[in-house]
Amino acid sequence: MQLWQGRFQKALDPKTNDFNSSIKFDSRMFREDIEGSLAHAAMLHAQEIISAEDLKAITEGLTAIKAEIESGELEIDPNAEDIHTFVEGELTARVGAAGKRLHTARSRNDQVALDIRLYLRKACDALYGQLTDLIAVLCNKAEQYNSAVMPGYTHMQRAQPITFGHHLMAYAEMLLRDKERLLDAKKRMNYSPLGACALAGTTYNTDREMTAKALGFDGAMQNSLDAVSDRDFCMELTSVLSILMVHLSRFSEEIVLWCSWEFKFVELDDAFSTGSSIMPQKKNPDITELIRGKSGRVFGDLMTLLTAMKGLPLAYNKDMQEDKEAIFDAFDTVEMCLTAFIPMLDTMTALPENMRKAAAGGFINATDCADYLVSKGLPFRDAYKATGEIVALCIEKGLTLETLPLESYKAICDLFDDGVYKAIDLDKCVNDRTSLGGPAPKNVLAQVERVRGLNR
Ligand code: ARG
Numbered sequence: 001m002q003l004w005q006g007r008f009q010k011a012l013d014p015k016t017n018d019f020n021s022s023i024k025f026d027s028r029m030f031r032e033d034i035e036g037s038l039a040h041a042a043m044l045h046a047q048e049i050i051s052a053e054d055l056k057a058i059t060e061g062l063t064a065i066k067a068e069i070e071s072g073e074l075e076i077d078p079n080a081e082d083i084h085t086f087v088e089g090e091l092t093a094r095v096g097a098a099g100k101r102l103h104t105a106r107s108r109n110d111q112v113a114l115d116i117r118l119y120l121r122k123a124c125d126a127l128y129g130q131l132t133d134l135i136a137v138l139c140n141k142a143e144q145y146n147s148a149v150m151p152g153y154t155h156m157q158r159a160q161p162i163t164f165g166h167h168l169m170a171y172a173e174m175l176l177r178d179k180e181r182l183l184d185a186k187k188r189m190n191y192s193p194l195g196a197c198a199l200a201g202t203t204y205n206t207d208r209e210m211t212a213k214a215l216g217f218d219g220a221m222q223n224s225l226d227a228v229s230d231r232d233f234c235m236e237l238t239s240v241l242s243i244l245m246v247h248l249s250r251f252s253e254e255i256v257l258w259c260s261w262e263f264k265f266v267e268l269d270d271a272f273s274t275g276s277s278i279m280p281q282k283k284n285p286d287i288t289e290l291i292r293g294k295s296g297r298v299f300g301d302l303m304t305l306l307t308a309m310k311g312l313p314l315a316y317n318k319d320m321q322e323d324k325e326a327i328f329d330a331f332d333t334v335e336m337c338l339t340a341f342i343p344m345l346d347t348m349t350a351l352p353e354n355m356r357k358a359a360a361g362g363f364i365n366a367t368d369c370a371d372y373l374v375s376k377g378l379p380f381r382d383a384y385k386a387t388g389e390i391v392a393l394c395i396e397k398g399l400t401l402e403t404l405p406l407e408s409y410k411a412i413c414d415l416f417d418d419g420v421y422k423a424i425d426l427d428k429c430v431n432d433r434t435s436l437g438g439p440a441p442k443n444v445l446a447q448v449e450r451v452r453g454l455n456r
Contacts, residue, residue, distance in 0.1 A: 158362030
């Protein structure tokens, strides 16, 4: 059934109907569509636009339709133009004229803008919960490994010693910001377009604030053209999801590296690893690779939305039907990624001995060696140069800062004494890095406590 009967002599060409239809991807909004219609009908009656009998018939009809779709008793017609058309058609088939009155002072343009908002509001809440779980897992791991010394890197070169707990808490900070961005975008989305009608409002005496309130919005959108044309919330949320995927992808990339035999900093649980069809020795971190790969999908969804919207004159244009596949795919993808990632991380074990071994090579305590000379009164630049010469000497002799004899130290700078060995001790290097936000175990524990307090 098409809603736009009257002007047309023929039904839409069947293949063109498939092309035009959005039912394959918008039927997931059936609950929201019905919720919006119930609020709209209640308002129409309160404003004396429809009778009490009509409201009753509509309410009962829609409530039954929702329950039957949920139970599987009522199948959504795959040939319907969209979910709005399907629900209205089904209602009218059941309750007759009352069903035909539901669409008074409403258009599918404000209806679809409403449904997406209602749907995404719930999707935001679910995602918020997953992020909270992920941060909780990170806090537990960071607490467990607060004193596990590992190399920190710049340019993928060993740089300075940090702790594994410190490294994990860096991701917790990013995810806290992701949560905040999500809440912020949700707040801006939470205004109702319902009652803007096709684009120009209506001559009926409607009460848009009433439906906005009934549907849990912070208010009604204030310009009817904007209300039906706006998809900022889709673009904004997909931006938020894209940034989140950047974080998950960077983390995944590190886990891929850490799982390699070259690093072996972590071991994934067998339940979250995969094997090879030919190489019996393989244990692959597929989940993390997929997350890294799927980040591209979400960025693609953002590009789809930006490009679909950028040339559209006001108000509604059919191009906007493309919004749903992109925004739903972005949310679905992130949800799937987190569903796999959270238990994978939770069951991942760190191998602190290997981290420590890696930290003991590569001269990551060279800065501390220079700082030691500074403590003896040498200006930092000179201390830096002397330490550089010491590192070069170690490399030449195949030694480390720990194994280089004191005479060799003294030959380069006579300010050295055997206190240098204490100064470059890895545990000391890490324990002394107590500046705000630093990697010392006690700082990590403080960060964990702070983040736990904020992670609600
Ligand atoms: N299926 C349409 C969409 O998703 C609903 C709005 C249709 N409005 C219209 N004027 N054709 O955008």
